[in-house]
Amino acid sequence: MPRQNYVFTSESVSEGHPDKVCDRISDAVLDAFLGQQPEARVACETFATTNRVVIGGEVGLTDKGKLDEYLDRVEDIARDCIRDIGYEQEKFHWKTCEITNLLHPQSAHIAQGVDATGNKDEGAGDQGIMFGYAVEDTPELMPAPIHYAHQVLRRLAEVRKSGQEPTLGPDAKSQISLRYENGKPVEVTSIVLSTQHRDESQSSDDIRDIVEPYIREILPEGWITEATDWHVNPTGIFVIGGPDGDAGLTGRKIIVDTYGGAAPHGGGAFSGKDPTKVDRSAAYAARYLAKNVVAAGMAKRCSIQLSYAIGVAQPLSIYADTYGTGEVHEEQIEKAIRTAMDLTPRGIRTHLELNRPIYARTAAYGHFGRAPEPDGGFSWEKTDLAETLKRAV
Structure with missing residues (x-):
C-alpha cells in the first residue's frame, strides 16, 4: 500500500531560465522544419552563455536541395525566441548576441534504421525506455x-x-x-x-x-x-540572470518537463527532437495512455512504461503500475493498451498527429497537464481513449 x-x-x-531558453530555440527550429516538411528529421541542440548562442545537431529533408535555404533561417529563429522571452540585457540581448549555427545533415546510418524500406516497417529513432504518469491530484490528472x-x-x-x-x-x-x-x-x-x-x-x-x-x-x-x-x-x-548569469543547454530540465520527480523518467530529453525519436513521441504516448487509464476510472494513479530498440517498430515491452489503486489488474491494462493503440513510431505519430509545428509551446511550463489545442498542440492530453480502454478489459 x-x-x-x-x-x-x-x-x-521559467521560460527565461538558461536551459529553457535553449529548449525554446531547439523546439522553434524543429517547428520551422516541420512547418515546411512534416516528415523532417531534426535533432537540434542549443548552448547559451554570455552574449553567445551555439546551435548544433542534425537535420534531414527529403528535398535536400532546400536544406541550405532552411538552415539560413535558424539565426533569425533564435533571435525571435530570445526577444519573445524578453532578453534585452547588455550581456544577453536578442539583437546583439552572437549566434553560431552548426546544424548539418542527419547521419545516413541513423536514417536507415528509422526509414521504412521493402518489407521493413519504420523503426524507432533510438533505443530506450519512456514513462507516462497520471494521478487524480488535479483536474488535469497531474501531480499537484x-x-x-x-x-x-x-x-x-x-x-x-x-x-x-x-x-x-x-x-x-x-x-x-x-x-x-x-x-x-x-x-x-x-x-x-x-x-x-x-x-x-x-x-x-x-x-x-x-x-x-x-x-x-x-x-x-x-x-x-x-x-x-x-x-x-x-x-x-x-x-x-539568464545565460549571462549561468550557461544553458537543451535537455537539462527533464524532471521539470515531466512530473516533478513524482514518477519515473526514462532519461531522454524532449526538446529539439522530431517525433520519430521515441524519447519524445513514446513519452507523449505513455502519458496519453496513463491519463486515459485514470480518466476511465481504472485506477486513481497510473504509470506506463514503454521500451524500444532503434530500427524496430513494435515496443519491446509495455508495463503498467497502478500503485495499489487499480480497479482492474495491471496485466489487463497492459493487454488493453496493446489493442487500443498502435504503439509503433508511425502509429504514435498518426494517432496523436505529431508531425506538426506544435513544439515550441512545450518548451516551458511542462509538456504535460496542458489543455489540448485546436491546432493539435498537446494532443496527448486528450482523454478520448478512455472508453476504448474500458471496453478492452
Whole structure:
C-alpha cells in the first residue's frame, strides 16, 4: 500500500531560465522544419552563455536541395525566441548576441534504421525506455506540486510581459512543497520563489510583496496557511540572470518537463527532437495512455512504461503500475493498451498527429497537464481513449 501521509516537493523554471531558453530555440527550429516538411528529421541542440548562442545537431529533408535555404533561417529563429522571452540585457540581448549555427545533415546510418524500406516497417529513432504518469491530484490528472509550480511561473511571466510588473525579469525558479493527507494534497508547507528583477535597490521583501498576490491567486484556497514557510529571493539581489548569469543547454530540465520527480523518467530529453525519436513521441504516448487509464476510472494513479530498440517498430515491452489503486489488474491494462493503440513510431505519430509545428509551446511550463489545442498542440492530453480502454478489459 503506498504511503498516504507525507510531504512532496517539485520545482519548475521559467521560460527565461538558461536551459529553457535553449529548449525554446531547439523546439522553434524543429517547428520551422516541420512547418515546411512534416516528415523532417531534426535533432537540434542549443548552448547559451554570455552574449553567445551555439546551435548544433542534425537535420534531414527529403528535398535536400532546400536544406541550405532552411538552415539560413535558424539565426533569425533564435533571435525571435530570445526577444519573445524578453532578453534585452547588455550581456544577453536578442539583437546583439552572437549566434553560431552548426546544424548539418542527419547521419545516413541513423536514417536507415528509422526509414521504412521493402518489407521493413519504420523503426524507432533510438533505443530506450519512456514513462507516462497520471494521478487524480488535479483536474488535469497531474501531480499537484509540479502543476502548481508551473502555474506560478506562468502567471508571473504573464504579468511581466503585459507590463503589469515591469521590474520582474525573465529568469525565475519556483518550488512547492505539499503535505498529503490520506493520499490527497491539502496544504502548502513551503514556497520557494527566486525571480530575476531589474532594480538593484529591490530587496527580497520587495520582491515578495510583488509576487505573493499572484502565488496566492494560483494555489487553491486554504492551502497556504500561517505555517507556510516562504523563501522569496533568499540570496538577495538577482539582477544578473539568464545565460549571462549561468550557461544553458537543451535537455537539462527533464524532471521539470515531466512530473516533478513524482514518477519515473526514462532519461531522454524532449526538446529539439522530431517525433520519430521515441524519447519524445513514446513519452507523449505513455502519458496519453496513463491519463486515459485514470480518466476511465481504472485506477486513481497510473504509470506506463514503454521500451524500444532503434530500427524496430513494435515496443519491446509495455508495463503498467497502478500503485495499489487499480480497479482492474495491471496485466489487463497492459493487454488493453496493446489493442487500443498502435504503439509503433508511425502509429504514435498518426494517432496523436505529431508531425506538426506544435513544439515550441512545450518548451516551458511542462509538456504535460496542458489543455489540448485546436491546432493539435498537446494532443496527448486528450482523454478520448478512455472508453476504448474500458471496453478492452
